Amino acid sequence: MHAVLRRALGREDPGVLAAHFAAMLEEVPVGMLLLDWDLRVLWYNGECANGCAVWNHGERGASALNPRRNFRVPAAIVRACARLREMWEQLGGELPESAAGPAVVSDHALGLHAQIALRAQGPDSSHPPAFEIQLDYRRPRGDRNRPLSPGAVALLARLSPREREVAMGVREGLRTAEIARELRRSPLTIKTQLSSIYAKLAVQGRTQVAALLNR
Numbered sequence: 001m002h003a004v005l006r007r008a009l010g011r012e013d014p015g016v017l018a019a020h021f022a023a024m025l026e027e028v029p030v031g032m033l034l035l036d037w038d039l040r041v042l043w044y045n046g047e048c049a050n051g052c053a054v055w056n057h058g059e060r061g062a063s064a065l066n067p068r069r070n071f072r073v074p075a076a077i078v079r080a081c082a083r084l085r086e087m088w089e090q091l092g093g094e095l096p097e098s099a100a101g102p103a104v105v106s107d108h109a110l111g112l113h114a115q116i117a118l119r120a121q122g123p124d125s126s127h128p129p130a131f132e133i134q135l136d137y138r139r140p141r142g143d144r145n146r147p148l149s150p151g152a153v154a155l156l157a158r159l160s161p162r163e164r165e166v167a168m169g170v171r172e173g174l175r176t177a178e179i180a181r182e183l184r185r186s187p188l189t190i191k192t193q194l195s196s197i198y199a200k201l202a203v204q205g206r207t208q209v210a211a212l213l214n215r
């Protein structure tokens with residue numbers, strides 16, 4: 001992968017290439033967030049905006065918001081990044097082996113989990129590292145048999161029977177591959193059906209689908 005990127009960077013305009021990568025990362029079913037050393041937001045994708053909205057406002061509150069317009073990094077993630085930064089500074093730019101892997105912050109009640117890692121910003125050490133954060137929103141599997149609300153039933157009525165099966169998998173916190181395996185369909189078919197679900201429910205990603213169906 002790194003060799004491919006190096007070859008691409010050598011022949012493509014960096015701005016155009018960055019736009020391509022940003023568009024590609026919007027399709028990743030995991031929230032992705034990049035913060036600089038001062039904990040300022042450098043970039044995030046739509047799934048991250050949706051997950052942060054649920055983290056900050058709860059499922060019901062998030063479903064009524066535009067997640068990008070109201071974007072805010074959850075306080076728990078900010079605190080975890082600040083702790084990593086403090087440890088890095090105290091140890092002279094190193095982390096102990098026990099803390100070298102991603103730090104994990106979770107809100108188990110909402111099924112939200114964030115993995116935070118420090119990454120160097122360049123080939124030399126003249127720049128402080130940045131914080132790479134992956135945000136995963138998966139409701140506890142114990143909720144899979146929770147009854148649907150009348151509002152959720154009305155939303156499901158907008159979908160085809162096959163799309164409803166996919167939407168229910170999203171409600172349960174299943175990933176695309178898991179839904180495909182359970183329904184015995186290809187992952188590509190599931191992705192196509194997810195795109196149709198997003199359009200019919202007027203949402204921007206699976207996090208909002210889960211929030212609406214769990215209200």
